Amino acid sequence: MTRIMPRKDVVIVGLGWTGSILAHELTEEGLDVLAIERGPWRDTATDFNIGYMQDELRYAVRRDLFLQPVEEAMTMRNNTSQTALPMRDYGSFLPGNGVGGAGVHWNGHTWRFWDSDFRIASHLAERYGPDKTRELQLQDWGVTGAELEGSYDRFEYLAGISGKAGNIKGQIQPGGNPFEDPRSRDYPLPPLPMTYAPTLFADVTRSMGLHPFPTPAANLSKDYINPLGIAMGQCTMCGFCERFGCANYSKSSAQTTILPVLMRKKNFELRTQSEVLHVDLDASRKNARGVTYVDTSGEEYFQPADMVLLCAYGLHNVRLMLISGIGVPYDPGTGEGTVGRNYCYQTNSGAQVFFDDKNFNPFIAAGALGQTVDDYNGDAFDHGGVDFVGGAGINCIPTNGRPIQTRPTAPGSPRWGSEWKKATVQAYKSTLGFSSQGSSYPIRGNYLDLDPTYKDRFGRPLLRVTFDFPDNDVRMSAWITGKMEEIAKSFGGRQYTASPRKKGWDSVPYQSTHNTGGAIMGADRKTSAINKYLQSWDVPNVFVIGASAFAHNAGKNPTGTVGALAFHAADAIRQQYLRNPGQPLVTA
C-alpha cells in the first residue's frame, strides 16, 4: 500500500553538495522543494562533536560516516568475461551516507578542469591527429571551460577555497598554477600556511624547473563569511579531514556553507532516513511523475513532483536511472546506449622518501594542505613523443599523521615485533610522501549496469561495476611515476619507493572515491545520457547532477567540477527550463 504525498514542485534525491546547491538555488526561485535523503541528519555540533570527532578507529577504520554494504552493495569484475561478485565491504572507494554526503568526509582538494578536458576528443584530435586516441572512447562534454568559469567561481566563493590564482584573465600570476585556464579573479582566501614537507617539495620541484603552487583547499586559511552570510572558521590543522566531519566549521561542506540558510526556508523540506526506490515515469516514458520512496518503518510513499533532480552519489544516480528506465542502457558489445557509459576512476600512484635527519611533524596537517605541480597533468605537456594521453597532478599533501593508519616504514623493515616498533617510530616523523592524481580515460569495456544476479534488501538489482585500468592509463602511470622517481631522488633522502598503478583493479585496498561517468553529459544524445545542462535527453523533467556527468576523469579531484556543474545546471533551470517546463533545453 503506497501512500500518496502532497505534490511538490521539485523533488531532490540526496542532500549532499549538489542537492544542497540545487535546493538553495531553486528555493530562491520560489519553488517548493523537497529533498529525500537515504541517510541520517548530520550537523556539526551534534554529529561532528569536537569531543570525539578525532576518533580514528570509529571514523577512519570502522568508517562510521560511510555507506555500509548492508544498505547498498555493488558487484564488481574487471571485464565482461568474468562473473561479477558483490563487494562484501567497501574498500577501493567509500561512498558517503547521510546529509552532506561524501562532501562531509572529503579532504578538500578543489580543482577546476581545463577547457582541454571539456573538449578532450576535439582537442587531442586537433593536436595529435585521430589515431592517438583510437583505443579510447573519449568524448567532448558539450561545454567549454569558458562557459563553466562563472560556475567554478561561485562554488569556490560558496566554499571559501584557500589558494593562489595562476592565471587571472590571461595574466599569469607568480606563485600560482601557470597551466590553469584563465579565471575571473583570485580565490576567496589565501593559501594555507605551508608545513615542512610541502615546502621542501616545492623547493625541490622548483629547482628541477617545475612549477609548484599551493593546492587549492577547502580547509580554510582564515575566518570567512560566504555569499549566503554563513560564517566558517580558520582551520586548526588537526589532520582529521578525510573520513571525518569537521568539528571546527573549517572544512567546506553542505553543513558549513548552505544548510544553515536552506533549512530555515519555508519552501524547503527535508525527509531523512528515506530511500528513493525509483523515479516514476508516465505512460509516455518521457515525463517523470515523481518518485517512490520507503522510510525506516518500511512504509512506501509516492511523492509527486514536477521535476526530479538526481543528486545522489554518481554511482547511485546511474543505478536509479537504470532501475527507473530513464534512457537506454549502455551495451559494451556494440558501444551503443548511454546509461552506464564511460565509467572512469582515478589512476593514482605514490612515492615515499625516507630520511634520517628530518622531522616533518606529520600530525600538523589538513586534508588539502600541500603543494602541487601540474607540469605533467592533462595536456599541459606535449604527448607527441609518448605512447599515451592524459597525465597527473603530482601532489605533496601530507593529509594527516593519525596514529593507526599513518605508519610508514622503509622497505626492508621487519613487519612486526620490537624492530618494527623502532622502525615505525623513526619513520613516522621522517618520511615524506607524495602522490600522483592520474587521469582516467574511458574505454568501451569499462561501464556500469544492473547486476543480473544480486539484489538489494528491496529486491532491486545491485549496480555492477565492470572496470580495469585501461592500457593507456597504465602507460601514463608508469611514465608519471618515473617522473616522481626523479623528484624522489632529488630530495636526497636515505631511500625512496615509487609504485605505479598496475593492471588488475582490486576493490579491496582503498584507492580513490573518484568514481565518475555512467550518466555523462554531451552534445550528442546517441553517446550521452544528459545534455550540456545535465538534463536527461529522454525524460526532460529529470536532471542528473554529479560526477556521473563526467565524460572522463581528469588528473584532478572531482569535487570542484561537481560543484560547478551543480551551479551550471541550476542556472539553466532558473533561466531557461522554468520558462518552458518539461521541454528539452537542447534539441537534437
Next chain:
Amino acid sequence: MRTVKLFFAVLLGTTAAGSVFAGSGTPDDASKIIRGRYQAVLGDCAGCHTKQGGAPFAGGAPLETPFGALVPPNITPDPETGIGTWSEADFFSAMKRGIGHGGKRLYPAMPYPAYTKMHDADISDLWSYIRTIEPVHNAVKANQLPFPFNIRLSMLGWNTINFTEGEFKPDSQKSAEWNRGAYLVQGPGHCVTCHSPKSVLGADETDGALTGASLQGWYAPDISGNSYTGIGGWSDDEVVGYLKTGANNHSIASGPMAEVIENSTSAMKDEDLKAIATYLKSIKSEPAKPAPVKSDDAHFQAGALIYHDTCSACHGGEGQGGRQLFPALAGSPIVQQADAETLIHVVLNGSQAARTATAPTTPAMPSLAWRLNDQQVADVLTYIRNSWGNAAPPVASSKVADQRKP
C-alpha cells in the same frame, strides 16, 4: 466612586476601540496597526506567547518559575480561547495593572511591572495590531501553579508590596536618546524582567537594576555600563551589533537571550538599539575586578590542561575566539559574572547561537557533560574565568553537581 470611575473608563475604552474599527481601512488605521506591530516586536510578545512551531500568539511554552509553571495564554482574538471578548480597556488594564478581562489578576511572569511604563498611545497601537492577528482556537491552561500560588487573588497582596503603576517619566536632564533607551529598557523591552535581581517574592529589585539575575538555569548577566561584568567595554556599535545579529567581537548570544534577539531585538530599528546602548552604558554598578585566582592553584592548573585539550581548538589558545563562530572568552563579561550558572549550563548542555538575517550560521557548542565530571567542569571554568586578564571567583564542583541534576 472608584467603581464609577472604572465604569466610565471601560465605557470610554470600548468606545475608543469601536472607533478604531468603525472606519477600517483608512490610512491612519493602517499606520496605527503597523506601529502596533512594532510595539509587539519591542515587547517581544511572541517570545512567550508563541510556541516553537506553533501558530503566532496562540499560546507559548510553559515558563518555569520558582513558584511553579505558568503557561503564556493564547492572545489571538479568538473569542473562546483567546482574548476576542476583551475590550481595549481590558487590555490597558492588563498591561498597566496586571488585571485582565473580568478582573482576573495576572501573574507578573507577564511583565506588567515593566509594561506599566509604556505610553498609552503605544499600548493603543499594540491593541490595534493584536486585533488583526489571525484568531486561533487553542485552549491554554495558563495557571499551573501549586497551592497557594494558584490563587490569583494572592497577586493583590504581591502588587501592594512590589508593584508601582505608572508611565515612564523622562529625565529632562538627559538626552532624548537616553530617555528613549530608558523607556525601551524599562518599559516595552522589559529587560529588567530577566536582568535585574529578584526579591524572595520574585519582584525586580530596584537596587542593582540590570546587574544580573539567575533565571531558569541560566544567568542573565549584568548589562550595566560596568566595564568588568557589564557592557561598559563595548562600543555603541558593538552593543547594537550584538542585539541586531546575536554576535559581536566579544560575545555570541545563547540560551534565552538568543530567543530574545531572534524574536525582538534583531527586528528593532537601529536608532532604538543605539538608544538602548546609550542608556545601558550610562548605568553605574558596583562590581570591581577582584584579584584573579593564582596560577599555582591546583584547580586552575587542572583546568588549564582541560582547556587546551577540550576547548582551545575553537575558542583559541588565548581565549580569543573566532569571528561569528566561537565567542571570545578573554575579556568576556558573561565569563566573569559573579555567578557561573550560564557557563556551567553551556558546558553541560551545549548551546546554539541566535539565528538572524545577517548572522544565519547558528554555530553550536556541543554538550560536554558526558566527557567532563563535576570537578573538571568546575576546574576548566575556574581557569577560563581567571586567564588572559579575566578574574572571577572560582567555581565549586558542588555548584556543577546541582546544575547537572535533571
